Amino acid sequence: MVQYRLPMLPHPEEIEWTAEVNGAETTLHIENNAVLLDVLREKAGSLGTKRGCDMGTCGCCSVLIDGDPRLSCLTLASEADGTSITTVEGLSDGHHLHPIQQTFTEFGGSQCGFCTPGFLVVISALLSENSSPSDEEIKSAIEGNLCRCTGFQQIVDSVRAASDILVAGDRVEDSTSAKSDPHPGFGEEV
Amino acid sequence: MVGYKQQPGKLPFSKPGSGGKNSFSKPIEENMIPSSQGGKLKQPWGPHRHDSLVSGQVIGKDTALVDSNWKVTGQAHYGDDVRIKGELIGRIVRSPHHYARVISIDCSRALKLPGVVAVATGADANNKFGVLPVTKDEHAMAVDKVRHAGDLVACVAAEDEATAREAERLIEVEYEILDSIHDMRDGLKDSFEPIHDRGKYHIGESNVQKRVFQEFGDVSGMLSSSVASYKEDWVFAGVNHAFTEPHAVVAHWDPTGRLTLYTPQQVPHYVHRALADVLEIPMHQINVHRTFVGGGFGGKSDPFPHEMCAAILARKSGRPVRLTFDREEVYWVNRGRHPSRIEMNLHADEEGRICGIETDALIDGGAFASFGHVTTYYNGVLHTAPYEIGSFHYTGARVWTNKPASGAMRGHGAVNSRCAVEVGLDHLAEQLSVDPISLRLANLLPPHSSTITGFRVTSIGMRECLERVRQESGWTKKFRRLPLGKGIGVGCGFFISGSGLPIHWDPNKFPHATVHLKIDMDGGVTVHTGAAEIGQGSDTVVAQSVAEVLGLPLDMIRIKSRESDTSPVDLGSYSSRVTFMNANAAISAAMDIRNNLIDATAQITNSDKQGLVIGDRRIFQKSDPSVGVSYLEALHKAQEDRGALISSGAYRTPPMGKTHKGAAAGLAPAYSFSAYAAEVTVDVETGQINVEKVWAAHDCGKALNPLAVKGQIIGSCHMGMGQVLSEEMRYSRNGSLLNPDLLDYKIPSVHEMPEVTPIIVESNDPEGPFGAKEAGEGPLLPILPAVCNAVYDAIGVRPSELPLTPEKVFKLIEKRCKSEGILDPLHLSPPSLNYSDLQTTLENRASEHSTRDISRRLNEERSEYYNGALFGLDPSIPPDQSDPSWAVRVTPDQSYLDDPRLAGSAWKHTERRKRGEEK
Numbered sequence A: 001m002v003q004y005r006l007p008m009l010p011h012p013e014e015i016e017w018t019a020e021v022n023g024a025e026t027t028l029h030i031e032n033n034a035v036l037l038d039v040l041r042e043k044a045g046s047l048g049t050k051r052g053c054d055m056g057t058c059g060c061c062s063v064l065i066d067g068d069p070r071l072s073c074l075t076l077a078s079e080a081d082g083t084s085i086t087t088v089e090g091l092s093d094g095h096h097l098h099p100i101q102q103t104f105t106e107f108g109g110s111q112c113g114f115c116t117p118g119f120l121v122v123i124s125a126l127l128s129e130n131s132s133p134s135d136e137e138i139k140s141a142i143e144g145n146l147c148r149c150t151g152f153q154q155i156v157d158s159v160r161a162a163s164d165i166l167v168a169g170d171r172v173e174d175s176t177s178a179k180s181d182p183h184p185g186f187g188e189e190v
Numbered sequence B: 001m002v003g004y005k006q007q008p009g010k011l012p013f014s015k016p017g018s019g020g021k022n023s024f025s026k027p028i029e030e031n032m033i034p035s036s037q038g039g040k041l042k043q044p045w046g047p048h049r050h051d052s053l054v055s056g057q058v059i060g061k062d063t064a065l066v067d068s069n070w071k072v073t074g075q076a077h078y079g080d081d082v083r084i085k086g087e088l089i090g091r092i093v094r095s096p097h098h099y100a101r102v103i104s105i106d107c108s109r110a111l112k113l114p115g116v117v118a119v120a121t122g123a124d125a126n127n128k129f130g131v132l133p134v135t136k137d138e139h140a141m142a143v144d145k146v147r148h149a150g151d152l153v154a155c156v157a158a159e160d161e162a163t164a165r166e167a168e169r170l171i172e173v174e175y176e177i178l179d180s181i182h183d184m185r186d187g188l189k190d191s192f193e194p195i196h197d198r199g200k201y202h203i204g205e206s207n208v209q210k211r212v213f214q215e216f217g218d219v220s221g222m223l224s225s226s227v228a229s230y231k232e233d234w235v236f237a238g239v240n241h242a243f244t245e246p247h248a249v250v251a252h253w254d255p256t257g258r259l260t261l262y263t264p265q266q267v268p269h270y271v272h273r274a275l276a277d278v279l280e281i282p283m284h285q286i287n288v289h290r291t292f293v294g295g296g297f298g299g300k301s302d303p304f305p306h307e308m309c310a311a312i313l314a315r316k317s318g319r320p321v322r323l324t325f326d327r328e329e330v331y332w333v334n335r336g337r338h339p340s341r342i343e344m345n346l347h348a349d350e351e352g353r354i355c356g357i358e359t360d361a362l363i364d365g366g367a368f369a370s371f372g373h374v375t376t377y378y379n380g381v382l383h384t385a386p387y388e389i390g391s392f393h394y395t396g397a398r399v400w401t402n403k404p405a406s407g408a409m410r411g412h413g414a415v416n417s418r419c420a421v422e423v424g425l426d427h428l429a430e431q432l433s434v435d436p437i438s439l440r441l442a443n444l445l446p447p448h449s450s451t452i453t454g455f456r457v458t459s460i461g462m463r464e465c466l467e468r469v470r471q472e473s474g475w476t477k478k479f480r481r482l483p484l485g486k487g488i489g490v491g492c493g494f495f496i497s498g499s500g501l502p503i504h505w506d507p508n509k510f511p512h513a514t515v516h517l518k519i520d521m522d523g524g525v526t527v528h529t530g531a532a533e534i535g536q537g538s539d540t541v542v543a544q545s546v547a548e549v550l551g552l553p554l555d556m557i558r559i560k561s562r563e564s565d566t567s568p569v570d571l572g573s574y575s576s577r578v579t580f581m582n583a584n585a586a587i588s589a590a591m592d593i594r595n596n597l598i599d600a601t602a603q604i605t606n607s608d609k610q611g612l613v614i615g616d617r618r619i620f621q622k623s624d625p626s627v628g629v630s631y632l633e634a635l636h637k638a639q640e641d642r643g644a645l646i647s648s649g650a651y652r653t654p655p656m657g658k659t660h661k662g663a664a665a666g667l668a669p670a671y672s673f674s675a676y677a678a679e680v681t682v683d684v685e686t687g688q689i690n691v692e693k694v695w696a697a698h699d700c701g702k703a704l705n706p707l708a709v710k711g712q713i714i715g716s717c718h719m720g721m722g723q724v725l726s727e728e729m730r731y732s733r734n735g736s737l738l739n740p741d742l743l744d745y746k747i748p749s750v751h752e753m754p755e756v757t758p759i760i761v762e763s764n765d766p767e768g769p770f771g772a773k774e775a776g777e778g779p780l781l782p783i784l785p786a787v788c789n790a791v792y793d794a795i796g797v798r799p800s801e802l803p804l805t806p807e808k809v810f811k812l813i814e815k816r817c818k819s820e821g822i823l824d825p826l827h828l829s830p831p832s833l834n835y836s837d838l839q840t841t842l843e844n845r846a847s848e849h850s851t852r853d854i855s856r857r858l859n860e861e862r863s864e865y866y867n868g869a870l871f872g873l874d875p876s877i878p879p880d881q882s883d884p885s886w887a888v889r890v891t892p893d894q895s896y897l898d899d900p901r902l903a904g905s906a907w908k909h910t911e912r913r914k915r916g917e918e919k
Ligand code: FES
Pocket: A050, A051, A052, A053, A054, A055, A056, A057, A058, A059, A060, A061, A062, A071, A072, A073, A074
């Protein structure tokens, strides 16, 4: 009854693997049968890329390879050698969230958040191709991603809102800017 | 600086800690302040005891979850994301047999494999555990027998995953295969080798884990007055939570010899207790660290054997151990909704009153007890409302079988039987030729009443839910008027908002929830709570409650809810208890600090405490808002001579309920109500169902965060849709689970989701925090019957088996065609409706009741109302006291046992102290 994941080769060879992960040139020594998801999580430090099923059914492990959404659990790392990979960690610049990240928080696109990284990278690819997608286009873009919490509706809402931000050319506020002052003035602001 | 007047726009000085920005405080938002406090917020359901605490900050506004930035940046760490230097990877050896005795385990080959550091078996942990103290029947690993395929036998820790998996294969186990049970009906019979030896008492030699009998009112008399009846034998498949994050755990014994267990848990406190039992160390030696939880829905609320395994391996190896499940293993631990066989009987009298409900529910518990004790009750008692009923009979039994254990899942125990009840009501309406919504509206319990089983119901927004759904869905134009293949249906729900008794009943009267607050000179509020944030927004709701009472923006509140070392005990995220209990505790903790701040302000401004109010980061006189101080000034004054402000608040349920056996099951400080209408399309030639639209009204008391409430409603819809249309744990004829993966276990994708219109009804619960009740589980209940009833409206067939796969639906269509002698299903006619005279009677009664309900909810002087008044009993006296023929029975008599129903036959066994003992 117990089925195993990809059979491990008895003596995999070590190979050198180079890719641009979230903008940074990354060279790693990996086993030649390694799966991209494992390499990203265990060696490239992208714990944001999630493992929900390991068999291509949930979409939690989605990453962008040269801009295209891919399931990293079904991709051999060696196939991605020399490519540019974007994970959820690469969507924001540390100050400004990507609009889809921001709207996911504001419109309820993320509840438990485990599926969120997968959705975000897939949607960011959609939005960079088409900044004002129709509902049908949104739905077909995320059809490979499962979410058990939100029922998808607020995810679609979030995409629409993000598209509004992108179309208007707005930017999300810097997250390191000052927060509420505990000693505020009172009355008309001058 | 006593008594100075702060001028608008002019500040005397800048306080240390302010960041020097001095942004202006917003004037109080009048639209958020209740009219009972002089604001503009309309309160159609009357005032609330927390009204005076409302500062207009956040309550009732769409609020982003406070931890969502961690999630959207990928920095939220779930179970498998915890990395500790020097970690080992753990794997579990699982049984390939359904039921077998473990003869021997040989680990020697595994231990010889380079890289294997530790191996453990059942011999390393003898103590039993389980989530309910009354039914501890699990071991970390098999001690004597394995009870289902996938049961734990041994575990291993190795340097890397490949080695651990290899070692898993090298552990040799010798089994003696025993006769396994897979059909729940077989669990009722005596067996040669019952799955569990329960030690102290036995129900014959059967596998009955729990049996319940309850009878209220004149059950035999009900049949004589009934003019319409519904009887159906329902079969519900088992379903799994299918959360996206597989279980994972990291155990680490630190250099001081304390254990930290990192685990995505809904109920960290019970794990804490179970770990202490299993490892035989005191609780204070353990720190349970709840990681982010990638979905729970009840499936991460038991203390799990793999958590014990990780701790045991870490202890043996002296190194941290990380153990993560494959998706398949998630199905082996399961704890999903029970597969059930429910016989539902409903009776209505000539006045359209529900004169009786008889339910018999047999539920398949799988191999372990889990929450089953409670589930067995919930299958019956949770459908005694929202309707006033003439009599109630329930027999329930939960049996052990050799399957992965069933447990608690969103809508715990109430979902299946609720579906049967609501479909039954639709059938009664059909027989009586009345509208099903009118039938329901004319039979509702009023607010502040007592159900037939003695539950105290406070606020009820059921009527509003039904009316809103009727209106928004365009019901009257659609019901029984849509063409063949299109239909609309309605369903209702009723659920507990927290359970009245904690699972670990405690003579010391510990609170159910506790919240600690700490504010130091920086002004930020640190909230310590043990409530488990599992994505539902519990951290947010606590932050909102504190922010509201203290008049602070949300960014000044920080929640620390992860570790048992620093968090006060909270019973966890189950029973939809968190908002109700934890926010109540948070409010009472914040009230303490609020009083400190007001006292300090009164001192500084030399004014009377009574006249001071809290607004946005400012405390001032209500009569002259320019007299006042900033939050930071008040705080620093209050800190004089004492340092940080610290407070603690707690919540405990009030005493309530009756005294018969099982009276506590289903008791809750408040109940939620919901009504859904669903519009479906059925392809009459293939049986394929598409749910097009859902109008989902839910009474959550008060939506503290409407965005999150809507998210819960839509999410519940999604999960319920899965159960009604496609989800099913399928077992082969020899009992093997066929679909332990997300491909064959089909949850709805974005394309299958209907357009859901969430409708929030706010009934302002008198005891809820700011009036709030639950919104996480109740909204799941109505979607199942709403879809079933819509299917009937579309094609005139009544399903009684879920999920409604095209195959099943088509068989029903075929059957109908045959019975009507129609060859082409396209020539079938959809059901039609001509109102009988009863319709007017019901409408009149509903409008009378509506007036009665409004006066009861607004008038504090209301009298008692016991279920039974609709049938002519005195509403102010409990029916068992006013009517001599009114029975309250919790064991069957001989006449019942002569001809019991399916689950009822569990009562044929005699209870005995020892196995095999003579009667
Ligand atoms: S982990 Fe890759 S699709 Fe599920």
